Amino acid sequence: MVDVLFYVFAAVALGGGLGVVLARSPVGSLLFMLATLFSVAGIFVLLEAHFLAAIQVMVYAGAIMVLFLFVIMLLNLGHDFRKDFTFGAGMVAAFVVAGVMAGFLARQFRGSGDHPLYAFFPGPEGMDALLAEQGAVGAIAHPLFTDYVVAFELTGILLLMALVGAIAIAKQRV
Amino acid sequence: MHELSPMAFAISSSIKVFLVFSVSLAVVAFMTLTERKVAGFIQDRLGPNRVGPFGLLQPVADGIKNFLKEETMPATANRPFFIMAPMLAIIPAVVTFAVIPFAAPLPTPWGVVGMVVADIPIGILYVLALSSLGVYGLFLAGWASNNKYALLGGVRSSSQMVSYEVALGLSLIPVFMLAGNVTLTEIVWQQQLLGMWYLFPLSLAFIFFVISAFAETNRLPFDLPEAESELVTGYHTEYSAMKFSMFMIAEFSHILTASALMATLFLGGWSIPFWSGDHMFWYQGMLISGFGADGAPVAAAPALWITLLTLLSFIVKTLFFILVFMWVRWTLPRFRYDQVMHLGWKVMLPIALAYVMIIAATILVLDQVGIEGFLFGAVLTLVSLLCTGIFVFAVDRDRIISGSTREPAPPAPRSPVPSGAGVRRVLPAGSPASGDL
Numbered sequence: 052m053v054d055v056l057f058y059v060f061a062a063v064a065l066g067g068g069l070g071v072v073l074a075r076s077p078v079g080s081l082l083f084m085l086a087t088l089f090s091v092a093g094i095f096v097l098l099e100a101h102f103l104a105a106i107q108v109m110v111y112a113g114a115i116m117v118l119f120l121f122v123i124m125l126l127n128l129g130h131d132f133r134k135d136f137t138f139g140a141g142m143v144a145a146f147v148v149a150g151v152m153a154g155f156l157a158r159q160f161r162g163s164g165d166h167p168l169y170a171f172f173p174g175p176e177g178m179d180a181l182l183a184e185q186g187a188v189g190a191i192a193h194p195l196f197t198d199y200v201v202a203f204e205l206t207g208i209l210l211l212m213a214l215v216g217a218i219a220i221a222k223q224r225v
Numbered sequence: 226m227h228e229l230s231p232m233a234f235a236i237s238s239s240i241k242v243f244l245v246f247s248v249s250l251a252v253v254a255f256m257t258l259t260e261r262k263v264a265g266f267i268q269d270r271l272g273p274n275r276v277g278p279f280g281l282l283q284p285v286a287d288g289i290k291n292f293l294k295e296e297t298m299p300a301t302a303n304r305p306f307f308i309m310a311p312m313l314a315i316i317p318a319v320v321t322f323a324v325i326p327f328a329a330p331l332p333t334p335w336g337v338v339g340m341v342v343a344d345i346p347i348g349i350l351y352v353l354a355l356s357s358l359g360v361y362g363l364f365l366a367g368w369a370s371n372n373k374y375a376l377l378g379g380v381r382s383s384s385q386m387v388s389y390e391v392a393l394g395l396s397l398i399p400v401f402m403l404a405g406n407v408t409l410t411e412i413v414w415q416q417q418l419l420g421m422w423y424l425f426p427l428s429l430a431f432i433f434f435v436i437s438a439f440a441e442t443n444r445l446p447f448d449l450p451e452a453e454s455e456l457v458t459g460y461h462t463e464y465s466a467m468k469f470s471m472f473m474i475a476e477f478s479h480i481l482t483a484s485a486l487m488a489t490l491f492l493g494g495w496s497i498p499f500w501s502g503d504h505m506f507w508y509q510g511m512l513i514s515g516f517g518a519d520g521a522p523v524a525a526a527p528a529l530w531i532t533l534l535t536l537l538s539f540i541v542k543t544l545f546f547i548l549v550f551m552w553v554r555w556t557l558p559r560f561r562y563d564q565v566m567h568l569g570w571k572v573m574l575p576i577a578l579a580y581v582m583i584i585a586a587t588i589l590v591l592d593q594v595g596i597e598g599f600l601f602g603a604v605l606t607l608v609s610l611l612c613t614g615i616f617v618f619a620v621d622r623d624r625i626i627s628g629s630t631r632e633p634a635p636p637a638p639r640s641p642v643p644s645g646a647g648v649r650r651v652l653p654a655g656s657p658a659s660g661d662l
Binding site: 078082085101102104105106108109111113114117118119120124182183186187188191 | 308345346347353355357361364380387406418
């Protein structure tokens, strides 16, 4: 059952990813991206990572993609985007990024190299005990707000800086 | 009392899915009638009373009418998105009820069945995640119709829902802090343990949740997306027949879910006040009714009559909030768009953030001092009451508290000399309001 669901979600995620690239209209691309994000959330649920799945849908599908929708529908009406995708520097960059990603994936599949985060993974039984004790949210919140609290706060400040910077840049154009 | 076998779990879950889905859709159908009856009552008329006794078959007549009407398709509409939009609107609306517990666990010969469709560990985050997807249906409907009124309605609905999601999430954080978990079954259990509905210790969070829920469901005074005096009917202007009906079903399902959530989060859910016989919670694979003096869990005794009584309690609380939704609709006028944005971003967001900090600090102090039980709730109630008082006083702007008692300011007298740079104002002699300038 879980296997079947995994293949369904994986197929939808891959199909959605292809759709993002191949769709004619930007809104179509966005909806395909939504399908991909949703399927990845489904795979998270199959992995018992409920919190991650909820956050994936809430933040990416529910908030960020809505902003994309705003930008596509309101700021870019009538703009012919196709000339942005001609061969050139962008295409070269795309191939470089794809190559780097493939390299990362190959490293993961070969199993070589150390996985720093695996040191903290308590194993399936330990995971079940952790979930029963702290709940799905607590299991993520405890390390986030104890061991990694400095990194967490710094990330928050970084995002705030990006936000302030974006507003400062946008203000000049008005 | 043991848990269910996998087979019994599958069968009981299927039955629950079927029952909850059909009952909630039936309730939604009758909410359309209730809305019109409440409107009639408030406007001193009868409301629908022609179809069936007391007009009770009116929803059936409406349903048949909607099935038989012509499906229109605007010539310039974007066909696939136009058809997809009602589906995207209705699916998140009807599946969110799945995590809300509606009664105490029911004992059966095959084990104890929890009265919730899916008691998933993320509880209310599931509701937040899915309701945030409701935006797409409305926005796509507005955009795909290729109609300026529909597009404006779609833009308004999505910007409003995105804005108020922030305040909604922040108003839930105090609840999470007090309950210690996000599952709705545990939130109900913690309210039973505290012996107090969260309405009292978290009154300001409750007010913010209600305001945000009105905005999220696009109900008056937040119904700008379908403001009929400006935008025809907003995002569903071009829709007819069942497609239009699906938007209505989605809106009313949202109201039903929001009412059930308010009842569960702030009014103790299915628990019955002043009675400990219905205290039940799954604790380490065992259904318990509380903890003994030595801290050991005490087994609960579920019964059919307890389940039915708690179900009644849940229904009464939910129906109360549904009535509040309708009552407000026929009482308050619509906000202006800038007022909606001002309230969401500049009033509710900072105050909700400050309130989270105040509640967190209070809980921390109470934990350090070692205060528990009823006194814990009482102190939090006092703190929240203070915050609520300050909030109401600040946003009230003399309208409710002292609005009718204060004399209106006299009109400023006209100066005979045109005022300008370097010209000293000369007041007419004996002007009654000269001291005010």
